[in-house]
Amino acid sequence: MFRRFLFQAVKASRVSGSSTDSLPVTLSIAMEGSTVARLLVRVRQWHRWMAPLVVLPLLVTVSTGVTYRLAKDWGGLSREQVHWLMTIHEGEWLGPVLEPIVVLLNAVGLLWMLATGAWLLLQSFRRQWIASRKEAGG
Template identity: 45%
Template sequence: MANLQIRKLHRKFAPILFLPLLITALTGVFYRVARSWFGLSDELGENVLALHEGKFLGEPLVPFYVLFLGLGLLAMIVTGLMMFKQRKQKAITASGKLNFRLLHSFLAPILFLPLLISATTGIAYRLGETGLGLSEEQIEILMDIHQGNYLGSFLRVIYVLLVGFGLLGILVTGIQMTGLFRKRSVN
């Protein structure tokens, strides 16, 4: 696939995934930080997780929403890596202005593996819970990996913060490059 086609595909998916990924990143970070450090109540925690998983669409659609979002993120990761690998362009900054492309291309390779792990374990957890026949122990292992429990109680929160805010950084810099929020001149 030519670099231009990959770039077009990447740019087409980005606006579609922007809001759902933004909500998922914010609610995931909020849930883990509020639960671990501030004693978030079970009731509020369930409401936050409902947003995180797309339960607002109805319980039967949750696995499809998680699958759509996870596979969408994986597609963005793969196409982004293909663009990064094919040609690393020189970023030109105009008079010290923040260059979104440079920041985006800096963050993406760093966050590739954590986002890949988060997306695949999130998908596997939800699908395993709703119909793949995984045992409770297997499902628990997937969630432990998804939220970094293997790092210990303090570092898992730091991990979730880094991955969540990293994803937010990629989302914001990426959506800026699509041109959706550029000022348009009125003639």
């Protein structure tokens, strides 16, 4: 793998007409780009792997929370009539030991999906921006 980076760096310096004095800088840039690319692939894999595990608990939490609020506020139901939704929403049915663990895992899963999704989106925008700059001659 290192040989490929070295070859790319030497080729880039020859194409640009620069001397091989800048080879370490070019080589480090090539390696850094590869590290970012590998990290991007790895994060995308983790994001894809975690999504099925996170989506069902989040859907249950969102749907029970929204249904509880709408049934109570707009439906005119009492707190006692819709408490079973809050029991599911908060994970009370799991007992006092598992309830905080499930709530924590749900929160961590949501934060993970938001953070990795945002990072992947920013990388996509960044690639598009770089491509448009190259097309414009910048």
